Amino acid sequence: MTGKKKSVYRLEDQVGHLLRRANQRHAAIFFDSLGQKLTPMQFAVLVKIGDEDEVSQNLLGRLAGMDPATVQGVVRRLRERGLITARPDPEDGRRSLWSLSNTGKTLIQETLSEAEVITERTLKPLDSKERATFLRLLRKLS
């Protein structure tokens, strides 16, 4: 009477679904506190440009984990708002080098502490030990 138990596909148990939901929750938390100023990706791009001083679009995409076609739009909108500026790379005719404008620098400084609160709020359901475990395993999946 033994046999293979019929597997039921439950969407809410799938890792993909749960990752998506966790992402949604984080995005909502982000929007709640910084939504009037920046999107998560705009923030990420500003942080990364700030880290590196000057970066090409392609490098920026690799640093922030974005497709080149996606970088395009994010960078354009930040430029339109005067948060970043570019100069042509003297050594490579294809590239332009992006850096933070003063407005951009100010905005990042203003929002960095908020960003830490966002991370804290996102991880609130986990205690300190769980957080470490979760982040360690999550890193393996990314």
Next chain:
Amino acid sequence: MTGKKKSVYRLEDQVGHLLRRANQRHAAIFFDSLGQKLTPMQFAVLVKIGDEDEVSQNLLGRLAGMDPATVQGVVRRLRERGLITARPDPEDGRRSLWSLSNTGKTLIQETLSEAEVITERTLKPLDSKERATFLRLLRKLS
């Protein structure tokens, strides 16, 4: 000489960034195996309609974790492909009740086992115990 250590905001350590990256990886795995047939959300919606037999758009959104405005588009495209059909709810003039067409049922049956492989591939970097831990903690964050 003690003092608060200056906190450095590293994007790649933030839970939001890692969740996003893990999601990206999962989406890529999904696309690799089912990308020519369905998107992750189309698949999720089909599964959920199949679970419930008949559902309204709003309920569908809650079941699959989607905004009503997002459900719109997903449902429209599935209908255009003849994978789902609707009838007006006789008891509520606002609703329409959606169900799988025969084509939709067939497609789900064909793809369900692939979906399990996708989950498996996504979780590959974790061993069995890590998977259980990860899913437990991830659930707390969604």
Next chain:
DNA sequence: AATAATTTGTTTGTAAACAAACAATAAATG
């Protein structure tokens, strides 16, 4: 029954996300 509040679904607008195809430049290879 009349009014208020809720629920269901739509529309518009903005922002990612990425495949696919492409042009231009640079680097490697013969």
Next chain:
DNA sequence: CATTTATTGTTTGTTTACAAACAAATTATT
């Protein structure tokens, strides 16, 4: 040097995602 290969960035098209404002139908309240 000439050709091939790789890199950088763009454009187009499709899909998801959600805020915000809205119309229509239902339910609750007075």
